[in-house]
Amino acid sequence: MLFEQILFFVAGLGALAGALGVVLIRNPFYSVLSLVVHLVALAVLFLLLRADFIAAAQVVVYAGAVMVLYVFVVAYVGGSDEPLGPEGGALGRIGPLFALLLLVELTIAIVGSSLTALDSTGPEVSAAFGSPGEIGRLLLTKFLLPFEAASFLLLLAAVGAVVLARKRRGLEEPEEAPGAVAVSDVVHEGGAG
Amino acid sequence: MDIGWFVVLSAFIFAIGAAGVLTRRSPLVILLCLELMLNAGNLALIAFSRMLGNQDGQVFALIVMVVAACEVVIGLGIIVAMYRRRLPIDVDQMNELRG
Numbered sequence: 001m002l003f004e005q006i007l008f009f010v011a012g013l014g015a016l017a018g019a020l021g022v023v024l025i026r027n028p029f030y031s032v033l034s035l036v037v038h039l040v041a042l043a044v045l046f047l048l049l050r051a052d053f054i055a056a057a058q059v060v061v062y063a064g065a066v067m068v069l070y071v072f073v074v075a076y077v078g079g080s081d082e083p084l085g086p087e088g089g090a091l092g093r094i095g096p097l098f099a100l101l102l103l104v105e106l107t108i109a110i111v112g113s114s115l116t117a118l119d120s121t122g123p124e125v126s127a128a129f130g131s132p133g134e135i136g137r138l139l140l141t142k143f144l145l146p147f148e149a150a151s152f153l154l155l156l157a158a159v160g161a162v163v164l165a166r167k168r169r170g171l172e173e174p175e176e177a178p179g180a181v182a183v184s185d186v187v188h189e190g191g192a193g
Numbered sequence: 194m195d196i197g198w199f200v201v202l203s204a205f206i207f208a209i210g211a212a213g214v215l216t217r218r219s220p221l222v223i224l225l226c227l228e229l230m231l232n233a234g235n236l237a238l239i240a241f242s243r244m245l246g247n248q249d250g251q252v253f254a255l256i257v258m259v260v261a262a263c264e265v266v267i268g269l270g271i272i273v274a275m276y277r278r279r280l281p282i283d284v285d286q287m288n289e290l291r292g
Binding site: 110 | 196197198199200201202205206208209210211212213215216218219221222224226228229232235240242243248249251255259263264265266269270271272273274276277282
């Protein structure tokens with residue numbers, strides 16, 4: 001169908017441009033915005049593949065929640081521009097070469113694959129294919145154990161993030177080393193004098 | 194649209210993400226490039242799920258999204274902890290595992 005092909009090329013080019021933007025833009029804040037473009041374009045591709053629920057989850061969870069987290073951290077850390085050049089040692093120089101070799105290898109694997117169904121548009125599927133009801137039924141029957149494991153993993157990640165980001169009162173902070181002047185001391189002396 | 198197109202696009206996105214992980218130095222951008230690679234995997238999973246007419250691949254993609262969210266939360270927590278301790282936000286200078 002012509003409309004689907006046009007949509008695929010528009011969304012595919014958007015996804016590629018977003019991915020290139022993430023890697024090539026020097027400012028981390030614009031990299032994050034570029035990734036949002038990439039994720040929304042990927043959601044369109046998921047819709048073309050009849051994965052309605054995954055596309056919705058991609059937009060809401062990924063492009064919404066996770067990217068907001070990124071934006072907050074970039075604003076907090078104050079993402080400064082970094083040089084793009086190969087100052088990163090030998091790995092920085094051979095990195096693009098390695099990625100190119102990876103692409104060549106993947107292309108050979110796909111082209112040389114004996115999966116004849118790759119040249120088809122896939123079998124006819126029912127209208128409920130990929131709907132939230134079908135995915136939910138699979139999650140609660142066939143994939144119950146991975147579902148529970150994923151929820152436990154989310155709980156662990158939440159606890160770990162709280163432990164990592166809390167203020168450490170017991171440990172010695174670098175700015176509280178003996179001999180250094182703490183900000184609170186300066187403020188207190190200024191108030192007294 | 195043939196399934197092969199989607200798989201080739203996923204290979205391109207994966208290679209771009211790998212190039213970013215290997216060349217960039219800011220841990221924030223490296224996490225973003227990891228997201229690119231995970232999303233390329235998701236695209237391939239969903240393309241094969243469509244090719245087989247089987248929804249199991251979509252459930253795999255959902256679990257991959259959960260794992261990616263956990264990875265982001267922990268990674269950003271580590272970056273915030275590095276910033277609090279006035280450490281340089283640069284993976285080349287973070288070459289010592291020290292508490």
